[in-house]
Amino acid sequence: MATAAAAALVAVVLGGCTLNPGELASSVRSAGDGETITVQFDDTLNLPEGSDVTFNGTKVGSVTGVELRGDHVDVNAKLTGRVRIPVDVTASIRQNTVLGDPYVALVATSGGTEVVEPGGLIPLSQTTSPPPLEDTLAVVANFVNGGSIQNMQDVIRTMNTALPDIRQTRRVAKISAIDLSSLSAGTDLIDGMIRGLDATALAVIPHLPAAEQMLSDEGMHYWSQLGKLFSGIGIVLPSIGSVFEGGYWLMPLLRGVDGSVGTVRQGIDAIGANQAQLQQFLSKSLFPFLRKPGLEIVSASTPDGQEIIGDVTKVLRMLGAVR
Structure with missing residues (x-):
């Protein structure tokens, strides 16, 4: 009895080793008639019959059979309707999720006009086989156990801490909306500014030689000396202002000078009134005495x-x- 059970178990194991994934049932089946093509892969893993066939992200057919060859696998696919597949298309077996249903993805690499004819072949050189499921699960395990998810959570918590309170965020968003609305309402002013800049550019272009001369080495030396001059004037002007502001102490002196000027003025007027006597004194008395x-x-x-x-x-x- 034990021998019979062992023999049955060996038969089941051996039978499982020769299991063809194409014989597995699938809930996805093609509908309607269409052209057939063959896609060659190094390995199709668990691709069953009835799997989808997509072209640039759009479903265009389904797998009708998977045939094991000596050094590759032929995947037969039936296309629905009239689909033009370029001859340089690339094919790969993909899964949208780790444990999702596999499908054949066709991607066009150029805009060539030559297409695969009905019953045509996409050779092995243009296909990419999927990685083993074990490798995918190992990558996922490394991703989860390596702390990447924890790091992402830490980053999200840090961002939440750095961002302001939700009410403040709403207030800032509201103010930004108002500012954007005001800005959109003032596009005429922006257009006017742009037109002004354009007119300025048109006015400056004819004077580019003069501008180049101003920006030459000699011109820059001139601007440097002019800047030094204005810096000196900027130092002198506050000094003059301080002297002017502190010059109130000169007011008594100026009043005295004003009185002295008035006295001198009276003397000058007196000299003018006695000009004849002064002239007689000088000519008849002073000058003769000075001569002898x-x-x-x-x-x-x-x-x-x-x-x-x-x-x-x-x-x-x-x-x-x-x-």
Whole structure:
């Protein structure tokens, strides 16, 4: 009895090793008549009959059979309607999810006009086989166990902490909406500014040689010296302002000068009124004296009134001062 059970188990295992995925039932079946094509793959893994066939993301048919060859697998597909498949199309077996249903995806690589004829073949050089399911699950396991999900959660929590309160966010969004509305209502002003810039550019273009000269080495030296000049003026002007502001102490002096000017003015007016007498004094008295200085002593007396002019004359004559 045990021997019979062991033999049955071996038969089941051996039978499972020769199981063809194409013989598995699928709930997806093609409908209607259409052209057939053959796609060659190195390996189709668990691709069953009835799987979808897509072209650039659109379903165009379904798998009608999977045939094992010596060094590849032929996947026969029936296309619904009149579908033009380019001869340089690439094919691959994909799954939308890790455990999702596999399907054949055809992707056009160019806009060529030559198409695959009915019953045509997409060779092995233009196909890509799917990775083993074990490898996919291993990648997913590494992704989950490697902390990537935890890192993503930490990033989301950090972003939530950095973002303001929802009410503040709504307030900012409302203000932004108002600003955008105001900006959209003022596009005429923006258009006017752009037209002004365009007119300015048209006006500047004829003067580009002068602008280039202004921006040359000599021009930049000029602007540098001009900047230094204005910087010096900027230092002097506040100083003048401080002197002007602090010059109130000069007011008494200025008032005194004003009075002095008035006095001098009166003297000048008096000189003008006595111009004739002044001219006579200068011409008849001062200038002759300056040309021939001399002194005529008429009288000399002591404090008690005694006349001593004769004695003085004798003394001066003895000294040789007079004759």
